[in-house]
Amino acid sequence: MSSLELRGITVRYGRFTAVDNVDLLVPEGTVTGLVGGSGSGKSTLGKAVVGLAPKQSGQVLIDGSEAPRLRGRSPVQLVFQNPYASLDPRMTVGASVAEALSGGSGSVNGNGSGSGTGSGARSGRRAPARERRPARDAEVARYLELVGMDPARAALTPDALSGGQRQRVALARALAARPAVLIADEITSALDVSVQGAVLNLLRRLQRELGFAMLFISHNLAVVRYLCDQVAVLDGGHLVECGPTDRVLDHPEHPTTRNLISCVPDLALAEEAS
Amino acid sequence: MPHHDHDSSLRHRLGRTIRTPIGVTALTACLLVALVAVLGPVLLGDRAAQVDTDAINQGSSAAHLLGTDQLGRDIAARVVVATRLTLRLTLMAAVIGVGGGLLLGVAPAVVGRRLGRLITATVGVLVAFPGLLFLLFLATIFGVGSTGAVFAVGLAMVPPMARLVQNLTASIAGSDYVAAARILGVGRFRMVVRHLLPNIAEPSVLFATQATGGILVAFSGLSFLGLGVQPPQYDWGRLLNEQLNRIFVNPAAALAPGAAVVLTGLMFGLVGEVLAQAGGRRAPQAPETTPQEELGTPPEPAVEHDGGALVRARDLRVTFPGGRQAVRGISLDIGAGEAVGLVGESGSGKSLSALALADLVPHPGRVSAAALGFDGHDLRADPRLGTELAMVFQDPMASLNPALRVGRQLAEVAEVHLGASRAEATARAVDRLDAVRIATPGRRARQRPHEYSGGMRQRAVIAMGLMGKPKLIIADEPTTALDVAVQREVLDLLAEVREESGAALLLISHDLAVVAQVCERVLVMYAGLVVENLPVTELLGGAAHPYTRALVGAVPTMTTDRGTELATIPGRPPEPGETGAGCPFAARCERVRERCHEDTPELTALGPGRQVACWYPVGTAAGRPVAATAHTAKATS
Numbered sequence: 070m071s072s073l074e075l076r077g078i079t080v081r082y083g084r085f086t087a088v089d090n091v092d093l094l095v096p097e098g099t100v101t102g103l104v105g106g107s108g109s110g111k112s113t114l115g116k117a118v119v120g121l122a123p124k125q126s127g128q129v130l131i132d133g134s135e136a137p138r139l140r141g142r143s144p145v146q147l148v149f150q151n152p153y154a155s156l157d158p159r160m161t162v163g164a165s166v167a168e169a170l171s172g173g174s175g176s177v178n179g180n181g182s183g184s185g186t187g188s189g190a191r192s193g194r195r196a197p198a199r200e201r202r203p204a205r206d207a208e209v210a211r212y213l214e215l216v217g218m219d220p221a222r223a224a225l226t227p228d229a230l231s232g233g234q235r236q237r238v239a240l241a242r243a244l245a246a247r248p249a250v251l252i253a254d255e256i257t258s259a260l261d262v263s264v265q266g267a268v269l270n271l272l273r274r275l276q277r278e279l280g281f282a283m284l285f286i287s288h289n290l291a292v293v294r295y296l297c298d299q300v301a302v303l304d305g306g307h308l309v310e311c312g313p314t315d316r317v318l319d320h321p322e323h324p325t326t327r328n329l330i331s332c333v334p335d336l337a338l339a340e341e342a343s
Numbered sequence: 344m345p346h347h348d349h350d351s352s353l354r355h356r357l358g359r360t361i362r363t364p365i366g367v368t369a370l371t372a373c374l375l376v377a378l379v380a381v382l383g384p385v386l387l388g389d390r391a392a393q394v395d396t397d398a399i400n401q402g403s404s405a406a407h408l409l410g411t412d413q414l415g416r417d418i419a420a421r422v423v424v425a426t427r428l429t430l431r432l433t434l435m436a437a438v439i440g441v442g443g444g445l446l447l448g449v450a451p452a453v454v455g456r457r458l459g460r461l462i463t464a465t466v467g468v469l470v471a472f473p474g475l476l477f478l479l480f481l482a483t484i485f486g487v488g489s490t491g492a493v494f495a496v497g498l499a500m501v502p503p504m505a506r507l508v509q510n511l512t513a514s515i516a517g518s519d520y521v522a523a524a525r526i527l528g529v530g531r532f533r534m535v536v537r538h539l540l541p542n543i544a545e546p547s548v549l550f551a552t553q554a555t556g557g558i559l560v561a562f563s564g565l566s567f568l569g570l571g572v573q574p575p576q577y578d579w580g581r582l583l584n585e586q587l588n589r590i591f592v593n594p595a596a597a598l599a600p601g602a603a604v605v606l607t608g609l610m611f612g613l614v615g616e617v618l619a620q621a622g623g624r625r626a627p628q629a630p631e632t633t634p635q636e637e638l639g640t641p642p643e644p645a646v647e648h649d650g651g652a653l654v655r656a657r658d659l660r661v662t663f664p665g666g667r668q669a670v671r672g673i674s675l676d677i678g679a680g681e682a683v684g685l686v687g688e689s690g691s692g693k694s695l696s697a698l699a700l701a702d703l704v705p706h707p708g709r710v711s712a713a714a715l716g717f718d719g720h721d722l723r724a725d726p727r728l729g730t731e732l733a734m735v736f737q738d739p740m741a742s743l744n745p746a747l748r749v750g751r752q753l754a755e756v757a758e759v760h761l762g763a764s765r766a767e768a769t770a771r772a773v774d775r776l777d778a779v780r781i782a783t784p785g786r787r788a789r790q791r792p793h794e795y796s797g798g799m800r801q802r803a804v805i806a807m808g809l810m811g812k813p814k815l816i817i818a819d820e821p822t823t824a825l826d827v828a829v830q831r832e833v834l835d836l837l838a839e840v841r842e843e844s845g846a847a848l849l850l851i852s853h854d855l856a857v858v859a860q861v862c863e864r865v866l867v868m869y870a871g872l873v874v875e876n877l878p879v880t881e882l883l884g885g886a887a888h889p890y891t892r893a894l895v896g897a898v899p900t901m902t903t904d905r906g907t908e909l910a911t912i913p914g915r916p917p918e919p920g921e922t923g924a925g926c927p928f929a930a931r932c933e934r935v936r937e938r939c940h941e942d943t944p945e946l947t948a949l950g951p952g953r954q955v956a957c958w959y960p961v962g963t964a965a966g967r968p969v970a971a972t973a974h975t976a977k978a979t980s
Contacts, residue, residue, distance in 0.1 A: 107797060107826040119526045142528030155519035159541035165520075168537070169527050231915060232689070239523075246527055254360075261688040261853055266897045266909035273714050288826050290897040295909065316899070332831040333901060334856035 070096040071132045071249035072117070073145065073282050078127035080117045080306075087113040088308040090127070095250065095282045095299070097132075102297035102314065103286045104329060109151040110306040112150075115252045118284070119147045131249050135277035146248035150255035156227040162238050163223030166209045169245035172236070217271055233264035237271070244275065251276075252284045252315050259294065267295060290333050294318055302326045357621040365620075366723070369613035376607060380430050384425040391420035402593050410593045412585055417834045418596045421582055422603055429578040430607075432571075433562055436493045438556040440500025445547070448508020449539055452516040453531040463509060468894065469502035477502075478561060482570045492571040496561050500554050507550050511543035545619045552615025556608035563604045579604050628643045651681045653814055654700060654845050658713040661704055667920040669695050669708070671871035674946070677815065682841060683847040684858030684879065686894070687868035688916050693851050700849070701734055718814055730760045733808025733846075735837075737820040739800035743792040749803050750776070750788025756810035775806040778843075779836055796827035802836060813846045820852055834861050855882065855898055864952070867891045870917050870927035873946055876954040887949055887960035890928045926958070934959055 073095040075193060078086040088110040095101040105111045116122035118129050128135055129145070136144040137335055146169075149155035156165055171197055210220035216237040227235050238254060245252060253272065257265040276283055287293050293300060294314055301311040304325040321327045360366045384391075395415035402410045409418040447466055451459035469477070477497040485491030515521060519536055529538070566580025567569035567587075582600040590597040654677040661670040672691040677683050685693045699710045700722065715722045718731065736742045742939070744752055753772035757763040762770065769788070777783035779802040792800055801821060808816055818837060822830035838861055841848050852858050858865055859879055867875040867888065875888040886892045896910040903909070914931040926932070929939040938958050946956040948961065959965050 106828050121522050121525065126609055133919065138528060141530065143526045145526075147523070149523065150517045151519060155543070156521055157520040157524075157538055160537065164537075168529060168533075220448075233915075242523065242527075256880050258531040262855070263688055263912040265896060266899070269899075270908045270911065289899075290827070291901050291903065294901060295899050295903055296904055328828060332827040334827070334830070334834075334854070334860050336856050336859045336895065336898060336900060 071144075071282060073135065073250040073284065074128075074130040075114075075118065076115040076128045076130065078114060078117055078129070079125040080113050080122050081125045086306050088117060088303075091303070091306075091308045093301055093308060093311065095284055097282050098223045098280045099289075099298040100276060100283045100285050100296055100302055101299040102293035103284055103301050103303065104288065104289070104290060104293055105303035105325075106329070108305075109303040110253055111303045113306075115147060115254045115284060115286050115301065118252060119143045119145050121147075133155050136234070136249065142246060144249045144327075146246050146250075147250060147252045147254060148239050148243050148256050150235075152232050152239055152256075153227075153259065156206050156235055156242075158227055160226070161223060162225055162227065162230070163206070164208045164222070165238060166212050166242050166245050169242045170205060208245070212245045214245065215239075215275065216241045231264070232260050233268060236260060236264075236268050238330075240272065240275075244279070249283065250282045250284070251313075252286065254286045255288065258287070258289070265292075272296070290318065290330060298301050302329070357618075359959055360617055360621040363620075365613060366575045366617050369610065369617045372606075373614060376426065376430070376610060378733055379423060380427040382956055383426050383817070387420040387423050390417055391424040398869040400589065400592075403595050408597050409595045412596070417441060418582070418586065418599065421577065422579070422599045424583055425578050425600070425892070426603070428572065428576060429563070429580075429603075432489055432578065433555065433559045433582075436497035436562060437551070439494065439497025440504055440554060440558065441551045443498065443501035445472025445540075445549075447505035449508060449535050450510050452512045452539060453534055455828060466502050466505045466509065470506050472502070474499060474503075478565075479570075479606075482565060487570055487573065489572045489576065491567045496558050496565065499560060501560070501903045503555060504547075504550065508543065508547060513538055515539055515542045538924065549615045549619040552611045552618065554691070556611035559604060559608050559611065562948065563600075573980050600837050601689070620855065652676045652716075653681075653718055654702065654849075655714060655716040656712055657715075658711075659696060659699055659715065660711045661692065661699055662709045662711065663919065664707045665920070667918075667921045669871055670699065671922070673868070673871075673873045675700075675866070675873070677847050677849060679814065680841070680845050680847050681864065682838075682850065682862040684865040685849060685851045685868060686853065686855055686858055686860035686865060689920070690732070691868040692871040692919075693868045694819050697849055697851050699818055700815075701732055701817055702735070730811035731814045733805075733811070733813040733816045735801070735804050735808060735816065735818040735821045737823050739797060739804050739824070740792060742804050743800060745792050748789055748791055749795065753788070753810055756807055760811055771810060772806075775809050778809060779803070779806040781806070796829075796841055797825050798832055801825065801833050805833075805836060805840060809840065809844065809857065815849065816841070817846045817849045818851065821850070822857060823852070823854070830857070837861060855895060856900075859883070867894070870922055871919060872927065872956065873954075876946070876952075878952055885962070887932050887953070887955040887962055888928075888957045889961060892961060893931075893933075926956075934961070 075091055075093040078088055078091045079086065091114060093101070101273070103111045103114065105200070113122050117124050117127075130136070131144050138144070147288075158164040161169075207268065209223055213220045213223060218234060218241070220238050222230070222234075227238070240256075256272070257268050260268060269292060271332055285293065287296055297314050299312065300314050300317040302309050302323060303315070304323075310321065310326050317326060318330060321330055350953065355684045361370055368803070369432060393416060395410060395411065398407065398411050398415040400411065400413055401407055401415075404410070407417050409422070412418055412421070420682065447462055454462070470910055472494050478495055481495035482492060485494045487899050489508055516539065523533070524534060526539055536634065537848065539730055562571060563578065563583065566578050567584045569584065569922030572578045572581045577585075579600040581974050583597065583604075586593070586597040586600070600659055618781075656673070656675040658672045659670060659675065660672050673692075673696060675696070685697065687693045687695050695704060698704045699712075700715070700717070702710070702722065710723075712723065750769060750772045753775060754768035756767035758765065758773050773784045773788050776788055781799060781802055783785050787795075787799075792803070795803060805816075816837070821837070825833060834857065837848060837850070840846070850858055850862055857881055862879050865879050866873050867873075867890065869890050875886065875891045877886060877891070880892070882895060886895060890912075893910070893912045897912060899909055912931055917927055917930075924943065925933075925940040926942075926944055929935045932939065936959060944956045944958050944960070946954045
């Protein structure tokens with residue numbers, strides 16, 4: 070149960086400003102949708118929060134304080150857009166999820182290795198692998214079940230799974246890290262509409278059960294409307310509008326928002342046209 | 344093979360690869376060389392060392408197969424005995440080279456940015472150094488002798504290996520799964536061992552083994568020059584040195600160590616090839632049952648002309664090796680100027696069906712059809728791509744050549760297909776860019792694709808299609824890579840182009856809403872079959888096939904009830920080859936009855952302009968008893 074607060078986040082690539090001084094609060098236990106056209110900086114903002122994009126300035130606050138990375142681990146986890154690229158093709162599904170478990174599975178953990186700085190401090194010796202294994206496997210199975218996957222599939226590599234199943238694994242991996250906040254970056258845009266529904270239902274159920282705050286990045290307004298309590302609109306790296314979902318989508322104030330809404334393709338259009 | 348198993352374990356693939364001719368050769372050669380290296384010195388050691396002053400510098404004879412050297416020692420025995428030392432030194436040098444290369448190659452990905460740059464730059468400088476010069480330089484530093492030579496040859500291999508590993512690692516380090524691991528706080532060591540190394544394994548192994556062959560040659564060269572192994576020790580290079588001046592007297596004695604070097608070097612190359620094949624995705628497929636030769640199916644006497652149909656396909660099939668059919672006999676009619684949408688889940692065969700029309704099915708796939716007519720021509724004999732048939736693909740960056748100016752690429756179409764002169768073609772290209780609403784087309788034509796935005800690239804691709812006089816535009820997910828605002832522009836453009844040129848449109852999309860905006864008629868594909876053909880106006884409320892209804896129900900819209908779960912379709916579509924008797928959708932259908940599991944429903948007419956492949960279509964007498972009030976599918980999963 071944590072809130073996520075972004076204060077004055079700016080991301081620059083050379084002279085190009087991808088995200089410009091964005092302030093955003095995701096209250097605890099709620100979902101904020103982050104929308105915008107391509108190049109609006111919404112994915113970059115998500116990456117900056119987890120430390121994958123270089124922040125020029127600004128703070129990421131968890132529950133009002135700057136959260137340290139625990140043994141290099143970000144308190145915010147990110148689920149990537151493309152489930153075909155976000156799972157190591159050479160690791161079994163179980164190993165991928167196990168890597169996220171809080172105990173890790175015994176290895177060297179570099180402090181702040183995510184930002185490419187800091188020293189690789191050796192963590193203390195743990196129990197031998199043979200003893201930890203059953204407990205670890207049970208945890209992996211639990212998380213796979215949580216996302217609606219047969220734990221027996223833990224032994225498979227991602228190439229044996231469909232896109233929807235891979236995205237479930239990616240979600241299980243993110244949740245296994247017990248994040249304070251979850252960022253979902255276009256997690257259904259690479260999936261079929263029939264699978265998208267199942268993944269979104271799952272995400273909504275888990276979010277309500279576990280109560281984590283979530284930043285849901287998407288270009289699909291219908292999906293954002295279904296899932297989010299609050300909507301933030303980005304344009305050219307600026308936050309142009311932010312408010313409760315109903316208010317923003319029914320009574321948009323900024324032209325960018327209005328334009329986005331007017332461009333949503335609608336099945337019903339064909340009906341009207343006839 | 345009806346069931347395509349996913350058995351991709353390394354051991355399994357290695358086993359399969361070793362059974363190929365190249366695998367057998369490599370394995371035999373390895374065993375042979377290993378045997379010689381182990382047993383040679385044991386069996387022939389004394390003979391090779393035995394000095395016989397009575398038989399100095401003899402030619403080949405029964406007693407001495409390759410003759411004797413200046414001390415009367417048997418050369419054949421010496422070549423065999425030298426195997427062990429040669430291999431040992433080669434492998435030691437290889438360990439130094441590969442180890443150092445991996446270390447320096449992987450390091451930039453896991454150390455700090457500044458140190459990483461320094462390492463990359465150093466390796467870059469060392470690679471630029473001529474290899475032989477570097478080797479001789481090191482050999483001089485380390486001094487004459489085998490230890491020095493091992494270090495010299497090994498270290499000389501480090502820069503090229505490091506460079507290769509750096510490049511491979513850089514691409515892996517940029518991948519999403521490494522990013523995910525970084526967020527999870529995975530340590531450096533674990534990152535290297537679990538994520539980086541396994542994913543660069545095949546090319547690295549291939550390079551390392553081939554470089555080991557190179558090391559063998561380089562080491563032999565050093566010994567030959569007298570910088571390597573020193574007497575009384577000897578390796579193949581040393582033997583070559585001793586015998587070369589007698590090559591005209593006793594050629595066999597000089598050629599034998601040389602041949603040993605070459606053959607063993609080849610062996611290393613073969614081993615690398617086998618390992619890379621086994622580890623990589625190039626692993627040979629399990630033996631395949633050759634599909635029944637249909638020999639393109641006998642052409643029908645004449646493609647009948649039925650009024651207005653621009654495209655007429657009958658029993659169109661796309662078959663992949665192993666007899667797996669991705670498209671299982673569909674029939675398709677597109678009228679002149681008509682806009683038809685083709686929808687379905689991924690793997691339903693929708694893209695392949697469209698590619699089959701354009702004769703663009705990727706390599707192992709084979710197209711067959713009872714009839715495949717386009718504007719009165721038989722497409723199987725005479726593909727019409729370029730002039731009358733235009734294609735627009737999903738990724739506009741991938742369908743434009745990044746090295747060519749956009750105008751040039753467009754002009755090429757006119758030059759190749761219409762025989763236009765260069766000036767005419769360029770003028771037309773500018774004109775066409777203007778037609779797709781690209782501002783300042785003259786200037787834009789001189790730019791390269793990377794200077795265009797995503798939406799503009801897609802416009803340029805459409806403009807390319809308009810260089811001829813297209814009668815049909817096939818657009819395969821043309822807006823999937825674009826955001827909603829740009830999507831709207833591209834869809835509007837397609838509609839406009841269609842109006843102006845009178846071309847028909849085949850729009851493939853997984854997004855029903857996109858199809859609903861542009862098309863007049865929708866074909867719904869499932870598991871390689873068309874299951875419903877309906878006017879777009881019926882899509883939202885009047886679909887007869889349970890699959891179409893489920894698909895429509897699964898699209899969240901701006902009016903979806905937020906209090907309930909989104910509708911889903913339980914289960915997954917069958918893979919090509921998994922389909923047996925019965926309706927392919929039966930396993931997921933909520934209206935399924937006994938007959939659905941037994942007989943496959945054919946696509947049959949259902950009112951004017953409508954067809955459905957279902958035994959119990961929604962909203963008909965046949966479909967009524969079960970669920971007359973059935974609404975959109977709502978799964979409770």
